[in-house]
Amino acid sequence: MSTLPSLTDLPLDAFEPLAEELGEKRFAGKNLARWVFERRARDFLAMSDLSKRFRAALAERHVVRRTAIAADRSDPGGTRAFVLRLADGKTIETVLIPEEARRTVCVSTQVGCPVACVFCASGLDGLIRNLTAGEIIEQVMIVQDALPEGERVSNVVVMGIGEPTMNLTALTQALATWNDPRGLGIGARRITISTVGWPARIDRLTALHKEFGLAISLHAPRQELRERLIPNGGQVPLADLLAAAKRWFAQTGRRVTFEYVLIDGQNASLREAAELAALLAGFPCHVNLIPVNPVEGLPYRRPAPDVIEQFKLTLLRAGIDATVRHPRGDGIAAACGQLRLRVEAEQGAGELAPPAPLAPPASRPTTRPA
Numbered sequence: 001m002s003t004l005p006s007l008t009d010l011p012l013d014a015f016e017p018l019a020e021e022l023g024e025k026r027f028a029g030k031n032l033a034r035w036v037f038e039r040r041a042r043d044f045l046a047m048s049d050l051s052k053r054f055r056a057a058l059a060e061r062h063v064v065r066r067t068a069i070a071a072d073r074s075d076p077g078g079t080r081a082f083v084l085r086l087a088d089g090k091t092i093e094t095v096l097i098p099e100e101a102r103r104t105v106c107v108s109t110q111v112g113c114p115v116a117c118v119f120c121a122s123g124l125d126g127l128i129r130n131l132t133a134g135e136i137i138e139q140v141m142i143v144q145d146a147l148p149e150g151e152r153v154s155n156v157v158v159m160g161i162g163e164p165t166m167n168l169t170a171l172t173q174a175l176a177t178w179n180d181p182r183g184l185g186i187g188a189r190r191i192t193i194s195t196v197g198w199p200a201r202i203d204r205l206t207a208l209h210k211e212f213g214l215a216i217s218l219h220a221p222r223q224e225l226r227e228r229l230i231p232n233g234g235q236v237p238l239a240d241l242l243a244a245a246k247r248w249f250a251q252t253g254r255r256v257t258f259e260y261v262l263i264d265g266q267n268a269s270l271r272e273a274a275e276l277a278a279l280l281a282g283f284p285c286h287v288n289l290i291p292v293n294p295v296e297g298l299p300y301r302r303p304a305p306d307v308i309e310q311f312k313l314t315l316l317r318a319g320i321d322a323t324v325r326h327p328r329g330d331g332i333a334a335a336c337g338q339l340r341l342r343v344e345a346e347q348g349a350g351e352l353a354p355p356a357p358l359a360p361p362a363s364r365p366t367t368r369p370a
């Protein structure tokens, strides 16, 4: 395995100086960035408009890494989950969600997660490590490579494994590379970051002055309940979190989405619905209600369909825009790091196993609404 640094880890602004450093004109650096990100070339030899000397110098110092696909499984609904094996053997998950004309990629930002939401599969083993910027960026390129001719990744949601704002430097570089026309050229409005939410970290995103989408994982309208569901993050005072969300809206003009995972017997009663309506009253936002995806070994189940409906209606009657996210990718355990856990169990973590067809998911009881 090569230990040379990968050009996918390089910020866009570093390409022209790199060309100069190697005795080339600046525009050669611009062309190099296009080969790496837009054309997705892996081999310096293929970069035909770069001088032979430049290509040879690059090959001595750099590689163009592409994280390996360890498993690739499709759902009948079209959702496609990739388990990727990083250079150090660790695994992450990337999901393609095709919906009408959109091709949305859900990307991971960490191996594991430090936040430990009680209902989530990603934090079961805590944080293993941050992803590098290139490892985050490449996930979109890997999915683009897997799409049929003529289809393009249109949207990115940073909602995979990990807490993106705990890896802010790499996240910021990835956002820039996806968004910049010199990189992948995906519009800011088509890129959404999901976070448990710390005011100072949200403010850092606000300060980017970009119209990215922001989704805050709220899950509870009361402090003590939120702390119980989000052990390493729910302590942030709700008033401070709301204030940061309002600064975001004031700066970007984009409504914040509040994600609210609905869990039977925990946070889904009419009491919580009314409290949530009161908390968000008057703030232009959107509430995305997500019936919990049951995780093997965890006791959390979805509320009954009429409970979900009543929760939504309570918000709508209070003038709060609310929708229910319909479960997707259940059959492949696409949600939130579950496929990764299964693949690790089947293939073993650490060793690079060849991609193999996977056994169908083990059946387990679900309380999924019909």
Ligand code: SAH
Binding pocket: 115, 117, 119, 120, 121, 158, 159, 160, 161, 162, 163, 164, 194, 195, 196, 215, 216, 217, 259, 260, 261, 290, 291, 292, 293, 294, 295, 335, 336
């Ligand atoms: N750490 C970030 C982003 C990753 S999780 C965050 O928490 O926002 C993306 C979304 O999936 C979050 O709203 C999270 O609460 C939700 N999620 C996690 N586990 C889930 C599960 N088992 N069922 C449904 N949603 C889940």
